[in-house]
Amino acid sequence: LTQFSHFIDILYWVFGDVANVHATFSNFNHQEQIEFEDSGMVTFDFVKGGKGSINYSISCWEQNMESSITVIGEKGCLKVGGQYMNEISYFNVKDMEKPDLAATNPPNSYDGFMGSAGNHYQFLHDVIDHLKGRKSNGTNAYEAAKVVEIIDKTYQHRDLKELKAKANVNR
Template sequence: MNAIQFSVIGFGRIGQRHAKIIQEYSHSELVSVVDVNTKQFDSINSLGLDCITYESIVVFLDEDKGNSEIVTIATPNGFHAEYAIKLLEHGYHVLIEKPMALSEEEAKLIIKAEKESNKKVFVVKQNRYSPPSVWMRNMVESGLIGDTLMVQVNCYWNRDARYYKVSDWKGTKDLDGGALFTQFSHFVDIMYWVFGDIKEPKAIVKNYTHSDLVDFDDSGFAQFEFENGGMGSINYSTSCWDKNMESSITIVGTKGSFKVGGQYMNEVEYCHIQGYEMPELPATNPPNDYGPYKGSAANHHYVFENIVDVLNGKEEPMATSFDGMKVVSIIERIYKSAGFTK
């Protein structure tokens, strides 16, 4: 199998994780990392990386000259679409961290550039690899749960000054986008992956505990129906004191009910389904550890393994650009219904 050459744009916490996984995987090679803040490169030695550094995407595009096959984009959210389109136009495949973009319109422009360039767009949806997520999708697709009647997604996390003070783009509407984009889009993705698209959302969005963040949200409720039948809701907050509380999804079907919960949808907490005995699932990987706060499951290595297999013609993408666009669309429609965005 051919080794795939990667470069990484955006060398913060997530970009550094991308770079380390790429270098350590036997079928990928790290060519370069790019960041406008050159202080980020101080971490290269401690991470054990061997790569070129560039101070901007402009310099990268001028000097890389096709040495990289695919570029991962781990910049602030507001740059995802612009950089993805530019890289596609220069002949690179791209991997875009969540969210794919901050509007459906931007996401569609990425898909247009993908088709015109004949390159591939991958999107990071690492929670799809967690055993409870795979189990949940199989339960619904197989019909064991019967018809889906109700779906409730609860995401209650902590993101306080310890999170927002470390970067000037976090908590801004133009570069961050909102809690549903930055904190909870992975869980919106799991809902979409299992139950499909939504319609007619009605939502309330508030900022209760982050008064220093202008025009930003930390809590909200959304209700909607699914295109495939049944109704659902998303309840979220980043205002939990000190630490994350839970990320869960509860399903009521005509043949039974179940709940996948824990801090990041990492365990099946309840399962009672007609004629079904709950198996023991493989353990979920621990959450990404950012010191004072935790993220979603540490499954990024599966994302890169899938990309390498796809580019070698061995697999189909776990998550496509269309999937990324639909998740952005769901979040945008929820925000619009609440009057948070126009």
């Protein structure tokens, strides 16, 4: 789940807490490298109303394929996507113009692997500014704890058939 925790941050920030979580996970391509799943599907209800789902995989060959979030509502729909979730690929919202996104930095390169979006330095600058008293925090410990709680809730409600299958393989 650490592979999509940023999306849980976004979902919590925009829509609030979740309930009725159901999840299933698999490790298709990284059994020898990692002890957690490389792919998963999670469905849930938002406490304030609405439903959500997350599908993720880090099993794409050689590079990140896409990161996206789609919102379908009664007064509009939008999709923010692209390889690093840096493009508005669909926008149809009542009484709103499609916003222009600023150009982004190129992705980070780790010894030939093209990884995350190249904007982590902005986060580090924000942390430093906050610690030096030049800026107030954009989030707080409660919100961070809620995101961890949602991740924990997801693992608690994972598909039990999958856990039984893993237990039988390890015998």
